Every structure is written in structure tokens, then in C-alpha cells.
Amino acid sequence: MEKVVCLVLVLLVAPAPALAAGDNLHVPVWSGIPFVLMLLCIALLPLVAGHWWHRNRNKAIVVAVIALPTVGYLLSLGEPGRAALAHELGEYFSFISLLFALYVISGGIVLRGDLPGRPRTNLLFLAAGSVLANVVGTTGASMILIRPVLRINSGRKLKNHIPVFFIFSVSNFGGLLTPLGDPPLFLGFLKGVDFFWTLGLWREWLMANGMVLAVFYVWDRIAYGRETPETIFKEKARVHRLRVAGLGANLPLLVLVLLAVVFLSPAVGEGVGNALGIGDLTLRRPLGELIMLAAAGLSLLFSPKHHYKENWFAWGPIIEVAVLFLGIFITMTLALALLRVHGAKLGITEPWQFFWLCGGLSAFLDNAPAYVAFATMAAEGDDFSVLAANRSHILAAISCGSVFMGAASYIGNGPNFMVKAIAEEAGYPMPSFFGYIVRYVVPVLVPVFVVVTWLFFH
Numbered sequence: 001m002e003k004v005v006c007l008v009l010v011l012l013v014a015p016a017p018a019l020a021a022g023d024n025l026h027v028p029v030w031s032g033i034p035f036v037l038m039l040l041c042i043a044l045l046p047l048v049a050g051h052w053w054h055r056n057r058n059k060a061i062v063v064a065v066i067a068l069p070t071v072g073y074l075l076s077l078g079e080p081g082r083a084a085l086a087h088e089l090g091e092y093f094s095f096i097s098l099l100f101a102l103y104v105i106s107g108g109i110v111l112r113g114d115l116p117g118r119p120r121t122n123l124l125f126l127a128a129g130s131v132l133a134n135v136v137g138t139t140g141a142s143m144i145l146i147r148p149v150l151r152i153n154s155g156r157k158l159k160n161h162i163p164v165f166f167i168f169s170v171s172n173f174g175g176l177l178t179p180l181g182d183p184p185l186f187l188g189f190l191k192g193v194d195f196f197w198t199l200g201l202w203r204e205w206l207m208a209n210g211m212v213l214a215v216f217y218v219w220d221r222i223a224y225g226r227e228t229p230e231t232i233f234k235e236k237a238r239v240h241r242l243r244v245a246g247l248g249a250n251l252p253l254l255v256l257v258l259l260a261v262v263f264l265s266p267a268v269g270e271g272v273g274n275a276l277g278i279g280d281l282t283l284r285r286p287l288g289e290l291i292m293l294a295a296a297g298l299s300l301l302f303s304p305k306h307h308y309k310e311n312w313f314a315w316g317p318i319i320e321v322a323v324l325f326l327g328i329f330i331t332m333t334l335a336l337a338l339l340r341v342h343g344a345k346l347g348i349t350e351p352w353q354f355f356w357l358c359g360g361l362s363a364f365l366d367n368a369p370a371y372v373a374f375a376t377m378a379a380e381g382d383d384f385s386v387l388a389a390n391r392s393h394i395l396a397a398i399s400c401g402s403v404f405m406g407a408a409s410y411i412g413n414g415p416n417f418m419v420k421a422i423a424e425e426a427g428y429p430m431p432s433f434f435g436y437i438v439r440y441v442v443p444v445l446v447p448v449f450v451v452v453t454w455l456f457f458h
Helices: 002-010 029-048 056-076 079-107 119-152 161-169 183-190 197-225 229-237 247-263 268-275 281-302 305-310 316-346 351-364 367-379 385-390 392-408 414-425 433-457
Strands: 110-114 240-245
Touching: 029 056, 029 316, 056 079, 056 316, 079 119, 079 183, 079 247, 079 281, 079 316, 110 119, 110 305, 119 161, 119 197, 119 247, 119 414, 161 197, 161 414, 161 433, 183 367, 183 392, 197 392, 197 433, 247 281, 316 367, 316 414, 351 367, 351 392, 351 433, 367 385, 367 392, 385 392, 392 433
Parallel strands: none
Antiparallel strands: 110 240
16 A cells, blocks of 8 residues: 555646655655645646636635644644655755745846748757756746747748747756756755756757757658748848847846755855855855845836836746645655655665656656655665765666656646746647647657667666
8 A cells, every 4th residue: 555655646746846855754655645635736627717817816725724733733733744844845945945046036027129031040048048948947937938939920821839949948848967957957956966066968959959859850840841932031020130229237136046045955055154254054044045136126216117027027926836835745754755665665766767757757747756755765764965876877867857757748847837828828829738849749749758768778
């Protein structure tokens, strides 16, 4: 029974992160039910009650109904439960502070202008976005670049594939190289993975991104070649020089956020913290998050308001993430406590198993908790630094699976739905949930996953 429940927990994870603070938290199998309920609500309510679920207030109601009893139960467990809850809320604060800062600061950066929607131009935008995602996150890069890409190709008739490949490369694959790139990697960083460890995944990043971009270029060239001469003439005639606005105020703030993240690193931050007389992570952590939040506030203060209007900036998406992740963080405390105790019984030992199982979980729920669930099993606890040092091939498989396969559905990663909504608003018909998988994921991404498995995790 325990093995079945643990497998259900591993195969039913959605947006969020971490586990309990110590090894003293022992809970019964049924305590994983709130976590499963939370994931099912996030996965199913948008499909069966989309209009009702659309309002963040209703999301908050669902989170409160499921998470508050979990809080009460954790408090009833005494010191181990209180320590676990405090640990989770601390990591939630770090997690949401980074996402909030990157979301706000990237909203103040505007890319203006128009270019002919040629395949080579589109390829350069997607390749640049894949690099940029490692600096401002997949969400930040997506919000900065998606509207210019859509604007550049607005005059074309055969263009519906472009936002889909944008989701593949910029919103997912690109963010593999730093903890800033994708939420699961930042959670790994908070749990002990060195900030620069993910740079060692450059081969996997280069291979996967290279294959996706190569397929996109061929696909886009074929589509562009089928455009009418009139359409191509109009595209070439509509040219306005590209200009970036908002960098003067926001680039230093992005650097400040990066320094704040590094400050939280157990390796780098300890030396800096000791020099400042605050070597303890429990003391450094609030200061690091406060720096991130201050950077976001300065961006709002000094960025011209029309920059945010040009980017169609809205608070709704980040509020949604904050509400849902709070529920996941709380309920996942008990679920990961179960996985830490019983996860070894599942018999998952090979890198390719971690790659596909963690990736499959990421594809249909969310990649952040998938990463944490499998890394917790592999590390047999909360500290992932030992896993990174002694079983780096396993952590590499988990990292690549969560980041790459987050692109395999609209609900695999936060930016996916944002890009879909923006593209539809701009007049790009996007495929349905299953059309996205059948028409794009299966023929394009699955072969990429197979090649990555064979080259790196076989």
C-alpha cells in the first residue's frame, strides 16, 4: 500500500517545491491526500470549470480549503511539524520573491520595432530568447520577446507554428543553465545545489535546443515559401528599427537580483555573509529576498508606466502563481516526507528512468514539484548538494527532464499558458490542449527526448 501511494504522489505533482526541515517528521500514508487533492484541482478544474477557476479569488478559496487543515495537522505534530512548516514557508518566500522580481523587472523592458518575418529572423529571436531565459527566467524572457515575435510575423498567413516553437525554446528548453532560468532549478539551488552547477549541463542544453531550433527553421522556411508574393512584399515593406527601452533603469536591477540570489548560495553566500557578520543562512535569507523585492519596487518606481502598458503587464498571472504555489508548498510538506521514507521502494535507480518519469510528471502537471519529488527520492532527504556531488548524472537527468518536458503540454510550465493567451489575443489560432500534443509535441519533442536519453542518460 505504501509503495502504491508513493507512486501516486510521484506521478501526480504540480506547481511548486520543497520538503520538511528535518528527519523527525513521520506521518501516515493518508497524510499525502491533501497534496494529491491540490494537484488534481490544479489539473482538472481549468478543464471542467474553466470560467469559475479563472478568478484568482476562487483559486484562493480552493487553496485555503485544502491547505489550512494541513497547517493545523502540521502544528498538531509538535516541534517536527512546526519546523517543517516554517522551513517550507521560508523556501516559499525565497521562491516567490525571485519570480515576482523577475516578472516585474522584465515587465519594464520593452522591445519596439518591426522586421520582416523571415525564417532567419525568427530563428535568431528564438535562439536569443533561449539564452536570455537563463538571465531573466523563462517567464521574463517570454514576456519580453513574445509580443515582438508575434508583431514581426503578424502579416504572414502561415504562422501558427511560431508561438508553439516559442513555447518550446524560450519558455522551457532555454532555461536549463542557471537557477534563474526555470523554477525547478531555483528550488534545487535553495536545497543545496551550487549556483553554477547547472552550467555543466551545457551539452544537453545545446543538443536539445539545437534540435528544436533546427526543426523550427526547416518548418518555418517551408511555411514562408508557401506564402503569396503579395504577403512577402508587405512583410518586407514593414520595417522599423528595433529599439530596447527600459534597460537603463532595469538592467542594474536585474544584476542586483542576481547578486541577491548568489548571496543565498550555501557556498558563495556563506563567505560573503561571514564577512558581513551574517553567515547563518537563516539570517542571510530574509535579506536576500528583501533585496529582490526592493529591486522590483524600484523597477515599478523608475520605469515609465507606458512601458508596462506596452507589455500588457497585469498582476493576475503572478498573483495566480503566488496563491497556487503557497498551497503546493504547504501540502507538499507531508507528501515529500512520505517519499523520503518510502521512495526507495519504488526501484527507480537509472538516469533514464528519472529523466522520463520526472519529465512525464512535469509535462502534465508542473515541473517544479516534479523536480523536488524525484530529487528528494534520489538524495534520500532535503540536501541536494550530496546528490549534485556524488550522483550528478541522476540530478542531471532530473533537471533535464523537468525543464525539457515542461514544454510537453500547456500546463507543464507557467509561461506556456501566458504565451498561449497572448498569441490568441494577437490573432494567432493556437491548437487545443490535445492538438498541441498530437500535432507538435509527438512529432517534434518526443524524438528530441529520445536522442537526449540515448546520448546522455542511456
